[in-house]
Amino acid sequence: MNLSKILHINGNKYPDRDALLFGEQRVTYRQWNEQADHLAHHLQQKGIQRGDRVVLMMPNLPDFAILYFAILRAGGVVVPINVQFSRDEVAYILEDCQARGMFVHEKLFPSVAELAKLQPSRFYVKTGPAEGGWESLGDWKSSPPLGNAPRFDPMTLTEEDEVDVLYTSGTTGRPKGVRFSHRSLLTVGTMIAIEFEINLESRILHMMPLSHSAPLHLMFVSAVIVGASHVFYPAFTPEMLLRLTEQERITHFFGAPVAYLLSMQEPNFPETDLSSSKYWVYGGAPLSKDQADAIADAFGKEKMVCVYGLTEAGPSGTLMHHRDHHEKSGSIGRRGALFTEIEIVDEQDQPCPTGQIGEIRLRGEGTMLGYLNRPEETAQTLKKGWVYSGDLAFRDQDGFFWIVDRKKDVIITGGVNVYPKEVEDALNSHPGVQEAAVVGLPHPTWGETVTAFMAPKPGANPLDEDGWLKEIRRFLAGKIAEFKIPRRVKIVSGLPRNASGKILKHRLKEIGTEADSYV
The missing domain is CATH 3.40.50.12780 (ANL, N-terminal domain)
Known part of the structure; x- marks a missing residue:
């Protein structure tokens, strides 16, 4: 086939x-x-x-x-x-x-x-x-x-023939071409059709860019397999997400978390008829528990599903239905999606015990053939059928996976590891913060210093950067360890993102390195 x-x-x-x-x-x-x-x-x-x-x-x-x-x-x-x-x-x-x-x-x-x-x-x-x-x-x-x-x-x-090459979003360095076979796409498309009940009567809304793996391989291919209807719109806007869902009776939509966060703020959100939807699917960027709860409460936790995966894996990975595990919001679930295995391993490729941080690896028929023209990088990522994600996570006592951060994003300050996501989750719980991202910037003494880029909510206290630094240090005191609290703050109107909604942390580092005027 x-x-x-x-x-x-x-x-x-x-x-x-x-x-x-x-x-x-x-x-x-x-x-x-x-x-x-x-x-x-x-x-x-x-x-x-x-x-x-x-x-x-x-x-x-x-x-x-x-x-x-x-x-x-x-x-x-x-x-x-x-x-x-x-x-x-x-x-x-x-x-x-x-x-x-x-x-x-x-x-x-x-x-x-x-x-x-x-x-x-x-x-x-x-x-x-x-x-x-x-x-x-x-x-x-x-x-x-x-x-x-x-x-x-x-x-x-044949199923072994190459079907497409997706170029990674290029959040760091040159984008890499990721090669897939027909078997890969048939596997992940079938996976999603079964997991999300996509069938002949389904109407799939495509607003996230089809040059990316989840919109293309999961939503588009699954709808092709079952003969569902595809509703297109050239780019995401919160207003059109609501309008098209109501007008076209959309049953399934995949979006980055920011798509839901922005749509919730639309003035007509409470009056929009979203009853046709069977599944609201989000993934592609981490969410704090507070943000995940807010999205599920707004769109309906019985319809919200979190998916985790990566381009190199098809994408295949995990999923979590909020209707079953709303108390675990912020987690990526506790099982691999259909046809997929998932583990957390240490530096010696040994499974990590409960609570220990390690790297996520995935295995299944949906994984890539390899990177185009990059055999060494392929060998580093694809080992004995496992795709090594570069994501650090741990598993709690109930078996749920919790993303800690990207391996490459870990900040080392004074020889101690700081995981930006933990700091970001704490910052995002501040009532005056719209969104925040944390990176490590070079420091002559400590190696790196924890730096926060923040977009305040409209109407928030109009503090300058020095004022915000004092405010967040006050707010975070006692919530996270003192060495994790940002030493620098940069106020921005919005965080730079790529087309799939991922924050471009390399761009934040460039901005932070270029700027010498902020605190």
Whole structure:
């Protein structure tokens, strides 16, 4: 079995069923299958062969779904990339994956227009009119392919064939390409369909970027497998999350925690009809217990599910239903999701006893094939079938996993370890703090000093940075050890995040290193 075959089957089984929805645009499963087949023929005329990679820089729109399957049907491998990437980042990925071609949406075109001049041997296609060495996707759609080259039979693809390459979000350094097989996606898609009861009647809202593993591999692929309806919107806004859920009768949505935190603040939140929802799924960034409780209380703890995983694992990992374990809010659950094993191990790869901090590792059929062009890093992350997450955690006496922090984010000050998440959770419980992030900045004596970046809530006491430093030191006294309390504070209007909602701590460190005026 392979993903292209699944779309072919569903095109025959559910020909008139709504598949792709955006505003007034409605594409049935038959039309999706036929359009993917038509564009696949064009791709083969461009010389795409089995295993060739094609970059897809497209927001969450029906064209993303059509092109994704067109590339697969031509025998190619999809490389979906973040729509916020700069020209240089896109150029790097084109070379790193040795892409044979690229598709881009016309609204993103100005940032990458000159790329066609760098490597003329590639094909370049955009939505809208052709220009500057770029062909028009509309022309491809409206015209028959030329020539009589033999067609690739997508049914010959196996589960071992490569299906896509996802580039990590690049929170530190250059993004890495993570390679996946059809088996990986079929595994994690089936996992989510079963765990979250996604079926033929489901309506999935795609607002988080489909260039990321959870929105793409979990929500998109699971909906394809069962023949559910996909509702698209190009980017997340809290207002549109509420509006589309009500108008389109959405049953499932995955979002970063910040998506829920922002939506709760919308003035019309209490009046919005969200009754169609079966599952509100969140993951991708850690939450304090107070934040997790607030989200579950607002959206309904009987519908809220926390998922934990990482791109390299498919993503597969753990999940926790708030309806079953509301008292454990802030945890990531106590079991691996379907088909997934999870352990916490020490530096010698031995299982950690209850309460001891170690590194999470995951194992299952959904894990990556490896990093593209990076055998040494693959060997460091993927060992004997286990994916080492880089996340530090412990397991409590009831078997629940609690994330402590990223291994690389641990602050060492005066030879003592400080876990930023613990400090962040304490800071976020302050009534005047909207959000906070903690990093270690260089210190000539202590090695690193604990530094807090904070965004106050609207209407909070208008303190300057010196005033906030005194306030949080007062507030945190007795809540956490004195050596963990921040020595520096930087007030910001909001924390820098990538498209999946993760805080860019390397950017905070850059800002903190550049600034010498704050306390």
